[in-house]
Amino acid sequence: MSSNSSNALARAARRAITSEFFLAGILHEYQQVHHLDDESLANLLECDIHDLQRLALCRRPAANQISFVHDIDHLAQRFHLRADQLAAIIRQVDSLRILRQQATTTQSAQGMLRAARDRDDSSADITEDADD
Amino acid sequence: MTRLLPRPSTDQVNAIYQRLLADEPDAPNDFIELLLDPLIEALCARFPNLPHPDLATDVVIDALLRFVQSPEKYRPERGELWNYLYMDVQGDLRNALAKEQRRQKKEVPFDPVAHDRPDGNTNVEEEVMRRLDFSSLQQGRDAQAILNQLRREIPDPYDWQVVLLMFSGERHTRAFAAVLGIEHLPMVMQRAQVKKTKDRLRLRLKRYGVKVHEQ
Numbered sequence: 001m002s003s004n005s006s007n008a009l010a011r012a013a014r015r016a017i018t019s020e021f022f023l024a025g026i027l028h029e030y031q032q033v034h035h036l037d038d039e040s041l042a043n044l045l046e047c048d049i050h051d052l053q054r055l056a057l058c059r060r061p062a063a064n065q066i067s068f069v070h071d072i073d074h075l076a077q078r079f080h081l082r083a084d085q086l087a088a089i090i091r092q093v094d095s096l097r098i099l100r101q102q103a104t105t106t107q108s109a110q111g112m113l114r115a116a117r118d119r120d121d122s123s124a125d126i127t128e129d130a131d132d
Numbered sequence: 133m134t135r136l137l138p139r140p141s142t143d144q145v146n147a148i149y150q151r152l153l154a155d156e157p158d159a160p161n162d163f164i165e166l167l168l169d170p171l172i173e174a175l176c177a178r179f180p181n182l183p184h185p186d187l188a189t190d191v192v193i194d195a196l197l198r199f200v201q202s203p204e205k206y207r208p209e210r211g212e213l214w215n216y217l218y219m220d221v222q223g224d225l226r227n228a229l230a231k232e233q234r235r236q237k238k239e240v241p242f243d244p245v246a247h248d249r250p251d252g253n254t255n256v257e258e259e260v261m262r263r264l265d266f267s268s269l270q271q272g273r274d275a276q277a278i279l280n281q282l283r284r285e286i287p288d289p290y291d292w293q294v295v296l297l298m299f300s301g302e303r304h305t306r307a308f309a310a311v312l313g314i315e316h317l318p319m320v321m322q323r324a325q326v327k328k329t330k331d332r333l334r335l336r337l338k339r340y341g342v343k344v345h346e347q
Contacts, residue, residue, distance in 0.1 A: 006168065006169050008189050008192075009168060011189060011193060012196070016197055022160065055161070056161075057164050058158045058161045059159070059200075071157045079158075
C-alpha cells in the first residue's frame with residue numbers, strides 16, 4: 001500500500017464518520033470527547049499518524065467477543081498499533097453511546113411524566129375553581 | 133500534461149474483493165485506497181467540464197463507501213469489477229449533474245438564445261425523463277422522483293445502463309452488448325442475450341408503471 005495517501009482518501013475518511021460500518025465515527029467521537037487532535041490519537045495508539053485515516057476506513061470490529069478480539073488483533077498487526085488502546089477506545093465510545101441513548105430515553109420519559117403531572121395539576125385547578 | 137494513474141490490475145482488485153467477502157476488517161480501506169484515485173481520474177477524464185471539482189471525488193467516495201458495505205451485490209459473471217464500479221459512478225455522476233443542472237436552471241433565468249445551441253454535453257437521464265410515459269404514471273409524482281425510484285429499484289449498474297439505452301431509443305444490439313460485456317460472443321448469442329435482458333427489464337419497469345417507447 002502506498003505511503004502517500006491522497007486528499008481524496010482523507011475526504012473519504014471524513015465522509016465515513018456518519019456511517020456505523022466504519023471505524024471513522026468511533027475515532028472521531030473519541031477525539032471529540034477527549035479533545036484529541038490526530039497527533040495525540042496517534043500517540044495514544046502508538047501508530048503512524050498517516051495510518052489514522054486508513055484505520056478510519058476499516059470496518060469496525062464485530063460486536064461479539066471472539067470476532068471483536070480477532071478483528072482488533074488483525075488491525076493491530078496491520079497498522080502496528082496498540083490493540084488494548086484500540087479496544088478501549090471502541091468500548092468507551094460504545095458505552096458513551098449507550099449512556100447517551102439511555103439518557104435520551106429517560107429524558108423523554110421524564111418529559112412525558114412531567115406533562116402528565118402538569119395535566120393532572122391543571123385539572124385539579126379547574127376542579128378547585130369549580131368548587132370555589 | 134498530467135499522467136493518469138494506472139488502473140489497478142484485475143488481479144489486484146479481485147484479491148482485495150475476496151478479502152472484502154471474507155470480512156477482513158482492513159479490506160474496506162485497502163479496496164477504497166486502491167480504487168479511489170484511479171476511479172476519480174477516469175471519471176474526470178470522461179467528464180472534463182464538471183461544475184465543481186469535488187463532484188467526481190464525492191461521487192466515487194460515496195460509491196466505494198457503499199460498495200464495501202455490501203460487496204456481495206457485485207456478480208463476477210457479469211464482468212470485471214472495475215467496469216461495474218466505473219459504470220456505477222458514471223450513473224451516479226450523471227444523476228448528480230442532472231440535479232445540479234436543475235438547481236442552476238431554477239437560479240438563472242432561462243435564456244432562449246443560449247438554449248438554442250446544444251452544448252454537446254448530452255445528458256441521458258434528462259432524455260429519459262423526457263421520454264417517460266407520464267400517462268402511465270401516478271399523478272403528483274414528477275419524472276425525477278420516478279427516475280430516482282427506478283434507480284433504487286434497479287441497483288445493478290449494468291441493468292441501469294441497459295434501461296438508459298432503452299429509454300434513449302437505442303436499437304443497435306452492439307450498443308447493448310457493449311454495456312453487458314458480451315461483445316466477444318457470436319452475434320446470434322449477443323442478440324438473444326440482449327433480448328432476454330431487455331424483456332426482463334421491460335417487465336420490471338412495467339411493474340413500476342413505466343412504459344418504454346423505443347423508437
